[in-house]
Each structure stands twice: as structure tokens, then as C-alpha cells.
Amino acid sequence: MTAAALVLLLPLMQGSASPLTTGTRVRVTVREPGQAERQLVGPLRTFDSQTLTMSAGESPAQLALPRPTITRIEVSRGRRGHTVMGLLLGAVLGLSAVAIKDAGCGPDCDGTSGGQVAAVVGGGAVLGAVVGTVVRSERWESLPWAVGPARRSAAPLGGLGLRVSLRF
DSSP states (O other): OHHHHHHHHHHHHHOOOOSOOTTOEEEEEEOOTTSOOEEEEEEEEEEOSSEEEEEOTTOOSEEEEEGGGEEEEEEEEEEEEOHHHHHHHHHHHHHHHHHHHHHTOOTTOOOOOHHHHHHHHHHHHHHHHHHHHHOEEEEEEEOGGGOOSOEEEEEEOTTSOEEEEEEO
């Protein structure tokens, strides 16, 4: 039992390793004086208190970005599909198609049967799930501790309250 407890506690005792290691795919948002923000995506080369060095895109050339110009750093957590979202969207679109068809139906029309509704909604859900599985997007995790200069903002939130955001 002592060995099992040690195995379970080992990750907690080691602390968390930095997600910024050489080769990690990063998305860096940079704002240089007098220019609009731009995002650069590529593998990280080095990162210290002064500069972040990375390769942008497919280019082997390295970019050196001064830390004060960096407003956000995000780490790629891989790609994922959208199967559930596609399934739900397909089902809603199928149900909407049935509702639109039946909306034009007059008083002498029989409308759509329950079996037809189930077939259209089910077919839409299956088709949506397939499309959602094929469509993949990259997941990004923001690293707030790696951000450049401190920023503060406050904005009204639809007349209901105040939204405050602090970034260090």
C-alpha cells in the first residue's frame, strides 16, 4: 500500500514542468510600437527573460522577439475533432428542415409523420457527426505568466455589471 500511495503522490511532489520547452508549438501575439497586433505560430527555439526565439510557419529562419513586445503566449495542446458539436448541429438542422416543411402545410395537409421526423433528425445528426469528426482544429492553452508588460482593462457588461481584466 505504501508503494501505491507513493506512485499516486509522485506527480504532486515533482511540481509542474514548464510547458515552454524547445520544439513546443506556440502561438505568440506581438505588438510593436506603432503597429497592429500580429500572431506568429511555430516551434519554440529559446525563451528567456529578454527574448523569445521561434521559427514562424514552415520557414527554417528564426525570429527573435523582444519580451516587452509579447502580449500573449499560447501553447498547442494538439488537434481535436468536433463530433458532438456536429451531431447536435446536424440534429437541429434536420429538425429545422422538418419544421420549415410543415410550416408551409395547409389545413388539408397531413404533415410529417413521427417516423419521418426521426429519420430526418437522425440522418442530420449522423451526417453532422461525420462532418464534425473530419473538421479538426488546434487547441491552444494561454500562458498568463509568460505575458509581457502589465495590462489593465475595464468594460461595461451589457448594463448588468462591470467586467475587469488584469494581465501581468
